[in-house]
Amino acid sequence: MRVKVLFFGRLKEIVGRGEDAVDLADGARIEELFLYYRGSFPELARYRSSLVASRNQEFTPWTAPLRPGDEIAFLPPVSGG
Amino acid sequence: MRSMQEMTPITEDLFRLIREPIDPLALIARVRAPEDGAVAAFDGRVRNHSGGRSTLYLEYEAYEPMALAKLREIGQEIHHKFAIHHVAMVHRLGKLEIGETSVFIAVSAAHRGPAFEACRFAIDSLKRTVPIWKKEFFADGAVWAEGEIPPLASHARSAESS
Numbered sequence: 001m002r003v004k005v006l007f008f009g010r011l012k013e014i015v016g017r018g019e020d021a022v023d024l025a026d027g028a029r030i031e032e033l034f035l036y037y038r039g040s041f042p043e044l045a046r047y048r049s050s051l052v053a054s055r056n057q058e059f060t061p062w063t064a065p066l067r068p069g070d071e072i073a074f075l076p077p078v079s080g081g
Numbered sequence: 082m083r084s085m086q087e088m089t090p091i092t093e094d095l096f097r098l099i100r101e102p103i104d105p106l107a108l109i110a111r112v113r114a115p116e117d118g119a120v121a122a123f124d125g126r127v128r129n130h131s132g133g134r135s136t137l138y139l140e141y142e143a144y145e146p147m148a149l150a151k152l153r154e155i156g157q158e159i160h161h162k163f164a165i166h167h168v169a170m171v172h173r174l175g176k177l178e179i180g181e182t183s184v185f186i187a188v189s190a191a192h193r194g195p196a197f198e199a200c201r202f203a204i205d206s207l208k209r210t211v212p213i214w215k216k217e218f219f220a221d222g223a224v225w226a227e228g229e230i231p232p233l234a235s236h237a238r239s240a241e242s243s
Contacts, residue, residue, distance in 0.1 A: 076228060
């Protein structure tokens with residue numbers, strides 16, 4: 001199952017790119033997707049508690065199961081205005 | 082001579098993310114119509130200091146399609162909550178210098194109460210829920226501004242831990 005992944009703000013700087021695509025096992029959840037990236041970029045762990053996730057441009061729980069073709073984004077606290 | 086219809090300015094809601102300077106007067110003109118007794122506006126600007134340090138400039142980035150959708154949701158919400166006529170919400174992205182407008186909101190209504198309240202609600206909601214991020218540049222470095230965790234997502238996180 002392939003999903004598109006987006007990173008913003010400091011996460012984009014840590015991961016070194018704003019967009020990625022990854023293959024995951026069926027039934028994987030957003031939390032597992034985050035753990036996948038945390039494996040490569042341990043610094044992500046310290047931001048986990050302040051992050052929210054979105055699926056297809058809607059805020060979504062980290063327990064949400066992924067579906068093929070989903071667009072998942074990891075969003076730091078927002079600071080517009 | 083033009084007909085009355087041609088002379089009536091277009092007034093409608095407007096939600097936009099742009100990379101050019103914001104034109105506040107154009108947005109005010111966009112929302113006001115003859116039946117409106119009030120236009121309230123919020124002009125968010127780049128301040129020259131943050132946390133006791135002198136700011137050089139800011140950079141804004143957004144998750145653009147989602148940010149635009151969230152701006153539209155805020156627009157729908159204030160139409161439901163307040164007796165307003167039209168709303169314009171524009172946020173600028175990219176590099177902004179001190180004194181430039183980063184966000185502008187204009188709300189028209191028959192009366193000033195709903196216009197003020199809706200404008201306040203709109204900027205407060207924007208700062209809490211719209212996926213836009215600000216990086217502050219100082220003489221000795223740069224930091225991502227401390228932001229707010231969107232409240233809907235807070236529910237999602239507590240649901241996860243239960």
